[in-house]
Each structure stands twice: as C-alpha cells, then as structure tokens.
Amino acid sequence: MQIFDSHTHLNDTPYAGQEADFIAQAAELGVVEMAIVGSDTVLNEGALRLAAQYETLSAIIGWHPESAKDYHKAEETVLIDQLQRPEVVALGEIGLDYHWDTSPRDVQQTVFARQIEIAKSLHMPISVHTRDALEDTYKILKETDVRDCGGIIHSFNGDVEWMKRFMDLGMQISFSGVVSFKNAHEVHEAAKACPLDVMLVETDAPYLTPTPYRGKQNQPGYTRYVVEAIAKLRDVAPEEIAAATYANAHRIFKLGAL
Template structure:
C-alpha cells in the first residue's frame, strides 16, 4: 500500500530540523510521497528547500488568503520564478478565508483571481483554501475556467450537495483528518459521494489531527488514518483508497507514480 499526502506543511515551525524523522515515520505508515505547501514568502521557500532535499517530496507555492494583503508586484515576480522550478507541482494554497479575515475580503478576492490567472498562463493546477466562503470561491473558480488547468479543494468541509458544484468544475476533492471527527457528518456525507477518480487524501499537518490522535500534534504519516476512515465510509478497503488517491495525486500533480 502506498499513500500520497497531497497537502501538508512539513515546512512549518514544529518540524524544523526534524523533517527526515517525520518522513521516516510516515514511511512506516505507508505514506511515501508528500506535497509540501507554502503560504507566503517564508513557507514557499521552505517548501522548495524540502522538495530539493528529499526525492519523495514536492512543492506547492502560492499566497494564502490570510496573507493576501502582503501580495505585491515583487511577491508575484518571485512567485512566477518559483512556479517554474522543477519540483513545483501546483500553485497554492490560494483562495478565500472569511473566518479569520486577516486580509480584507476584497483584497483576498483580487489576489485569488490574480493567482488563478497565473495558474492558467502556466497551466499549473491549484490547491484551494476555502473557509466560510464557498459561494465566492465557486464564482471566482468558475470565472477562471479552472477546468482547463485543474485544481484541488483542499481539506474539503462542505456537504454532499456542496461538493457537486466543485466536481462539476472538474476539481479534485481532498479530505483531511476532519473526515474522522465525530462532529463532522456533513464532511463524511461528502466523502461518500466523490467519485474514485476525483478523491484525494491529506493531513494539512500540523493542523487537523485525525482520530485516534485528535488533540495531539499532527504529522504527515497520519494520512494513513484518513485513508482508513474513507475506506470505512465508502465501504471498501484501505488498499483501494490508498491506490486510487495515490494515482489521482500523481495525475493532478504530473508526477510519475
């Protein structure tokens, strides 16, 4: 069984200097590839460094909506350079976050749309963050013609009806440890209806630790428990979930399996 953690932050502070240990621990749980996701200048640089150092790691770089207020022409120039590096597999995480509102919403929307334009120009898939902003996220994605270059709804939190809108855009749907939470019936309902060829798994570590480790620090290896829960919900085997999500991640990221 091989698992691909399609969205993790091994470039974040809790893992600094211990990345090799966490990669080894993940391998013990059959997690053999990871996409390391940036959010701003520092985290983008960290994702690139790790992807260059470890063959099983890939980088995703972009500007998170929380930091949209800091996105300027200099940031865009650097981002364009980074997106053309060999192991950069997507632009992200980008999108909208109306929960924290650390950047003005109109600025978030402008920066989101601008980065989608870059993705279209470079034909790079996108990794989408959407929190309490599903309607605006959908409208901006739809206007961008994301179906032409592809994308992922990372750590999806909608229900079985909401997910259909994004599937219709051609998006992949990624589930994090939240799908294991007892108080997440809507997410679990969505997880049951996503077609096999559009399904992904992730940890979003160090956030959203899955059961049975909820409340403790998360790590990329725990994608294993997301796979286990999806197998239970979809009435299939963990081996099947691991296989289809691994193939899907390789396909959307353009990575050799």
C-alpha cells in the first residue's frame, strides 16, 4: 500500500534534526511520499530545503492567513521566485482563519485573493486553509475563478453541502485526522459522500493526530490511520482509499506517471 500525505509540516520545530527518522517511520507505515507545507518566510524555506534534500518530498509554499499581516511586496517577490523551483508543487497554505484572527480579516482576504492570482499566473494549484470562515473562503475562491488553477481544501472540516459547493468550484477535498475523531459526524458524512477521484489524505502534522494516537504528537506516517478511518466509514479496503488518494495527489501536483 502506497500513501501520499498531501499536507504535513515536517519543516516545523518538533521534527528539527529528526526528519530522516520520521520519513523512515512513515515509509514503514506505507506513507511513501509527502508534501511539506510552508506558511511564512521561515517555514517556506524549510519546506524548500527538505524537498530538495529528499526525493520523496515535495514543497508547498505560501503565506498563511495568520501571517498575512507580514506579507508585503518584498515577501511577494521572494515567493514568486521560490514558486518556480522544481520541487514546488502548489502554493499554500493560504486562506482565511477567523478563529485566531492574528491578522485583520480584510488583510487576510486581500492576501488570499492576491496569492490565488499568482497561482493562476503560474498555472499552479493552491492549498487552502479555512477555519471558521467557510462562507468568505468560498466567496473569494468563486470570485477569483479558482478553477483556472485548481486546488485543495486542506483538512476539510465542513458538512456534505459545503463539500459539494467547493467541489463545484473544482476543488479537491483533503481529509486529516479529524475524520477519525468519534464525534466529527459532519466530517464522517463528507468522507462517505466524497467521490474518490477528488479525495486526498493528510496529517497536517504536528497537528490533528488521528485515532489511535490522539493526544500525542502527530507525524506523517499517521496518514495510514486517516486512510484506515475513511476505509472503515466507507466499508472498503484501505488499499482502495490509499490507491485513489495517491493517484489524485500525483495528478493535482503534476508529479507525472506513478
């Protein structure tokens, strides 16, 4: 079984100096490829470094809504240059976060829309973070014609109707460890209803650790348990979910033949 973790933060502090160990542990669980996601200057550089160092890793770089207040012309110039490096497969994570509100909402919206325009100009998909902001996230994706570049709603946390609305815009739907949580009923229903050809899986490590390790630090290898949780919900073999999501990741990230 081959699994692709489509969104993980191996570039974050908890893994510093231990990246090779976590990559090896992931492979033992069948997680053989992963996208390392940035969110600001430091984490973008970390994602690029790891993706250049390890053949099985790709980079996703961009400016997270929590850091939107620090995104200016100089940062944009650097980002556009970095996005054209061969190890980069998407622009992200970008979007809106109304839970923490560490950047003003109007700034978040402006920076989100601007980065979508950059992705469109580079014919590159986006990875979208949305927390307590589904309505405005949908509005901006629609107004910016996101279908021109496509992308992923990462760690989807809405209901079936929201999933369908995002799919109508051409977005892929990625499920994280939340799908394994006992009381995440809306996400369970979405995972059961999601067409296999638009589904991805992820850990968002070090966050959102899936059952059976909930409460402990997450790691990329635990994508295995996300796959198993979805398979159980859909009453299919884990291999079916793994194969579909692996192929989908290769397709949206333009990684070529399997």
